[in-house]
Amino acid sequence: MPQRLAQTWLTQQALSHPALKPDAALAELKDKDLDALGQAANAWSITPDGTEGYAKAEVTAGGVDTRDLSSQTMESKLVPGLHFIGEVVDVTGWLGGYNFQWAWASAMACARALTPASTAGASA
Ligand SMILES: Cc1cc2nc3c(=O)[nH]c(=O)nc-3n(C[C@H](O)[C@H](O)[C@H](O)COP(=O)(O)OP(=O)(O)OC[C@H]3O[C@@H](n4cnc5c(N)ncnc54)[C@H](O)[C@@H]3O)c2cc1C
Structure with missing residues (x-):
């Protein structure tokens, strides 16, 4: 303390x-x-008396429901061929890198799913 x-x-x-x-x-x-x-x-408990508003916000709550997405490919279960990654998905992490991690990991899963099997894993 x-x-x-x-x-x-x-x-x-x-x-x-x-x-x-x-x-x-x-x-x-x-x-x-x-x-x-x-x-x-x-x-001891603390009740915040407010926030610093949207201008200082670092992550958004809400977004595309994860239940409607494949966790393997990030493809919509409702609209085949449509993928969602990162901030737009209803995944909210603690500050400290978890949101970047989510953006990169979901992007990687999506990219792998979109990459033809023959080139997956090949260096760019
Ligand atoms: C001030 C701030 C500090 C942050 N600090 C951290 C941190 O320390 N650690 C952490 O993990 N996370 C942090 N975050 C959250 C993190 O930045 C986001 O979770 C992450 O960047 C989301 O990545 P994304 O690619 O999904 O979306 P974004 O990074 O928002 O990328 C979306 C992109 O799409 C573009 N775009 C939007 N509309 C259109 C359109 N119609 N056509 C074309 N392009 C469009 C936007 O310009 C943007 O470049 C912070 C966020 C903010 C705002």
Whole structure:
């Protein structure tokens, strides 16, 4: 936990646990206070109060239903010959590379399916 967040959090905890001194060293705390802190930390939840809007958005939720696509070829089960890959499909990853991974992996699966067997795997 970043130091400033830890200090703010401890100061808030001290309001409901008067015995807790936010500046106390860990070794000075009694076991029951440590237990109380541990329980409070595990029960702590955060409710975001908003987003930074579309201009800062990095990934979209929703899209073409994966149940309507072949996971092997990304071809539509409803319209043969039509393929969907990447962002347009209803697959949303955590930030950190998972969306790129999905875009590249689904593109690879699709490309392999569209490549005649004789040239599949050949280097470009
Ligand atoms: C600011 C930002 C930061 C991101 N950071 C990360 C990250 O760190 N890690 C991660 O994994 N993901 C990240 N993402 C998400 C990731 O970029 C996308 O999931 C990924 O690029 C999707 O690839 P795609 O090829 O499916 O779609 P896109 O990359 O959106 O490509 C679609 C292409 O189609 C073109 N196009 C659209 N309409 C038409 C048309 N009518 N005719 C012709 N061309 C058209 C568009 O111009 C675009 O070039 C980020 C996204 C944003 C916006």
